[in-house]
Amino acid sequence: MLKIRTYPLGPIQTNCYIVKDSEGQCLVVDPGEEGSRIIQKIENMNGKPLAILLTHAHFDHIGAVDEVRDHFSIPVYIHREEQYWLMNPDLNGSSRYPGLPLVSNKAADHFLQEGQITIGPFQFEIRHTPGHSPGSVSFIFKDAQFAIVGDTLFKQSIGRTDLPNGDTNMLLNSIQGKLLSLPDDCKVYPGHGPSTTPGAEKVSNPFLK
Template identity: 65%
Template sequence: MKIDIYPLGLIQTNCYVLSNENGDALIIDPGDEGARLRKEIDKKRLKPVAILLTHAHFDHIGAVDYIRDHYSIPVYMHKEEADWLSNPNLNGSGKYADLPNVSNRAADHFIEEGTVSIGPFTFDVKHTPGHSPGSLSFVFDNDRLAIVGDTLFKESIGRTDLIGGDTQTLLNSIHSKLLSLDDDYAIYPGHGPFTFIEDEKDHNPFLNGF
């Protein structure tokens, strides 16, 4: 499977486009710049089958309806944040006077922890709350990678001072759901560079002694 990374918007949120050899694609966290993202997808002649959301903060959902409508594909997320897509006060865009309010229609499907199949893709969904109550991580065992949103970063962790955030819950999620993966799994976060489980065990100062 191929993974393309597009940092989008003012906060440079990583949008991931995962595609197979047939050109079928999953779009994860289309946070902004929908027209630019569409051009990149079309240039590669990919065929999106779904949008997955790691969580519903505004910088991860800004282009959801644009991409959903252009490709006529469904949106999947955790039910804990069902109201966040349409509510700027919950998704955080309402906090900033210099940013437009972000509002989308409701998700098409809610997903829980477990093995999920969407089109030709099968992967494990892990509920990893702490940064937000409905945060999800998507684990692709055959490719030894996990897309984790704002739960875990290279030598850092997600912030917990937003609505529904909690530091101990976040650390529990990282320890039980992510650090339990094999050391060679690549971790693709919502911002910044990718990393590996082994490197975070050895070098992440927020996890030392946990």
């Protein structure tokens, strides 16, 4: 049985997720900041991390990638369309905010594409959900009935599209076709804020009316 834990990190309180199985093996999703805290949480739970998964490569989702990767010697997965964002502060947006550190990581180890994927004991689905950014993806754990969706869909809101390479129509199409098609009671974990469900968003999200 899978368990998911949420850790809001950094100045923008970006949700980092740790998905863990009964044997302690785990996946780290969007280590955006506070790498030492993420490492400590994993070690406290006797976790055995297998990989870092990135929903997309805006700076607040990737700030601790190398610290966590290097500590545990694990690979990083990202969609090919944002492979260079990991290394480039102008692309990942960190150069736009004076006072925040420039974010630059090493290259990813693997590229995500739509479809089923297996990492160790974890079997889940990748859905390409662009709009907030061109390489945004969502991770669908069907058997455990939850999805990690990055900044695509939020509780009663949707992801920003006013950033470079954002596209409102594309985002809405991603939400309607890839996320609201999930079971109404599927737990949806966003990049910021509390979890929700497709059923709740169909009823209460003002952007989806």
